[in-house]
Amino acid sequence: xxRALSGIQPTAGSFHLGNYLGAIRQYVALQETHDAxxxxxxxxxxxxxxxxxxxxxxxxxAAAQLLASGLDPDRCTLFIQSHVPEHAQLGWVMxxxxxxxxxxxxxxxxxxSAKQGADRSTVGLxxxxxxQVADILLYQANHVPVGEDQRQHIELTRDLADxxxxxxxETFTVPDAYIVKETGKIYDLQDPTVKMSKxxxxxxxxxxxxDEPKVSAKKxxxxxxxxxxxxxxxxxxxxxxxxxxxxxSTLTGSSIKELEGKYEGKGxxxxxxxLAEVLVEWVTPFRERTQEYLADxxxxxxxLAKGADKARAVAAETLAxxxxxxxxxxxx
Ligand code: ATP
Ligand code: MG
Numbered sequence: 182x183x184r185a186l187s188g189i190q191p192t193a194g195s196f197h198l199g200n201y202l203g204a205i206r207q208y209v210a211l212q213e214t215h216d217a218x219x220x221x222x223x224x225x226x227x228x229x230x231x232x233x234x235x236x237x238x239x240x241x242x243a244a245a246q247l248l249a250s251g252l253d254p255d256r257c258t259l260f261i262q263s264h265v266p267e268h269a270q271l272g273w274v275m276x277x278x279x280x281x282x283x284x285x286x287x288x289x290x291x292x293x294s295a296k297q298g299a300d301r302s303t304v305g306l307x308x309x310x311x312x313q314v315a316d317i318l319l320y321q322a323n324h325v326p327v328g329e330d331q332r333q334h335i336e337l338t339r340d341l342a343d344x345x346x347x348x349x350x351e352t353f354t355v356p357d358a359y360i361v362k363e364t365g366k367i368y369d370l371q372d373p374t375v376k377m378s379k380x381x382x383x384x385x386x387x388x389x390x391x392d393e394p395k396v397s398a399k400k401x402x403x404x405x406x407x408x409x410x411x412x413x414x415x416x417x418x419x420x421x422x423x424x425x426x427x428x429x430s431t432l433t434g435s436s437i438k439e440l441e442g443k444y445e446g447k448g449x450x451x452x453x454x455x456l457a458e459v460l461v462e463w464v465t466p467f468r469e470r471t472q473e474y475l476a477d478x479x480x481x482x483x484x485l486a487k488g489a490d491k492a493r494a495v496a497a498e499t500l501a502x503x504x505x506x507x508x509x510x511x512x513x
Contacts, residue, residue: 185215185359186322188222188262188313191236191243192229192379195391198460199367199377201250202431203328207361209251211326217257218320218492219247224262224269225313228306229297229380241478242471244485246390249470260488262316267496271315272308274503278341278348279311288333296381314338318345319496321354329365330376332358349506353499364431370404373420391471394464398457401425412444412452422449429456432463 187208189200196205211217221243226236240261252259262268284290287310294302310333317325317338325335335358342353369377371386378387388397406421414437416423429452430437444452474481505511 182214182216183323184320184354185211185217185324185326186220186317186320186356187218187326188220188225188316189243189247190226190379191221191223191239192226192231193389194235194239194242195389196243196246197377197379197382197390198388198428199328200379201390202364202367202428203361204326205247205250206364206431207326207359208247208257211324211359212253212256215324218322218495219252219257219259220262220265220316220492221247221260222262222313222316225309228303228309229293241481242391242475244481245471245474246467248474248481248484249467254484254488258488258491259484260492261485264485264489265319265492265496267319267493267500268312268315271319271496271500271503272312274507275311275314275318275341275345276308278344279308279314279337283337283340284308284311287337289330293380310334310337311341314341317356318342318353319499320492321495321499322356323354324359325356326359328367328376329360332360345503345506352502352506363427367428368420368424370400370421370424373405373424388460390464391468392464394461394468397464398461401457401460402453404453406449410448412447412449413441422452425452425456429459432459 187204189196189204208217208219221240223236223240226239244259244261247259248254284307290307290310293306313334314337318341325338327335335356339355342355346352367377369375369382369386370388371383375381385400385403388400404421404425406425407419409419412422412426413419414423414426426437426440429435429440
């Protein structure tokens with residue numbers, strides 16, 4: 182079976198609809214076809230200021246949400262990144278293979294550091310894509326299910342895998358991004374030209390999966406659309422309506438065509454009311470399942486411990502190979 186690897190940050194507590202539709206749904210699907218590794222990337226979470234107690238709670242919360250989304254610990258490997266020290270170790274090697282200019286071209290760093298102020302950005306935020314390279318290469322992943330915003334980082338991963346292989350001999354699998362065209366970029370409800378984001382969206386623009394369903398329903402109903410009335414998928418001219426149609430279509434399995442037909446001659450209000458209901462029906466059991474996992478931290482921690490063991494077995498093998506290739510003296 183091909184391998185899949187992906188990671189998600191535990192920064193904000195609740196995952197949002199963009200995380201679910203853009204990435205987590207694909208994690209669930211790839212369990213059936215891949216040897217799949219999914220990790221809560223707490224090392225990435227400290228690239229911005231964080232509260233220790235919150236980080237700890239959010240890491241458990243992230244794992245609970247992944248399980249509630251349908252990850253099955255018997256069919257995939259779910260673990261906390263910091264439980265597998267090989268990530269940081271291979272990350273260093275990859276840092277030493279990356280050009281400073283090359284790292285400087287990462288648009289996500291430019292965006293995030295511009296927002297924080299260059300002086301307040303950490304070197305960790307700057308090098309986080311390189312740690313992500315290590316995350317992926319450690320598992321010899323063939324496919325990396327992510328949202329569109331990660332495409333450039335997967336390109337960097339491919340470049341570094343090729344570079345390492347070229348310099349030291351065949352070592353790493355060169356991975357492909359696995360991005361679903363329809364849902365690779367879910368937009369902010371208040372500004373449907375930018376992606377919905379844990380760190381950048383305003384509260385009204387982001388649908389947090391763990392919010393009270395009533396709150397999320399209200400956000401859908403007040404989503405920004407346009408001055409027309411026609412319900413039609415047109416990302417250029419009608420980004421707000423198109424975003425709602427994408428969300429609706431993915432949550433229900435109805436095609437966009439079917440939805441356009443269903444709402445012909447009806448206004449945006451009808452579309453929003455129905456979508457709000459669809460969303461509430463979806464998040465209600467999701468929240469319950471998440472709470473069930475949280476209520477039993479012993480079981481949750483057991484799943485994560487087993488996941489870390491499985492992940493480490495693979496990661497340690499790859500790291501040993503890479504260390505040998507670069508010329509480190511064995512520690513025996
Ligand atoms: P931040 O804004 O702090 O980077 P985030 O909202 O991007 O947070 P991450 O944990 O960085 O959340 O991303 C987890 C996964 O969700 C990644 O694969 C990312 O590409 C995907 N993702 C994030 N936002 C969206 C979105 N709006 N649409 C589709 N996929 C998304
Ligand atoms: Mg992100």
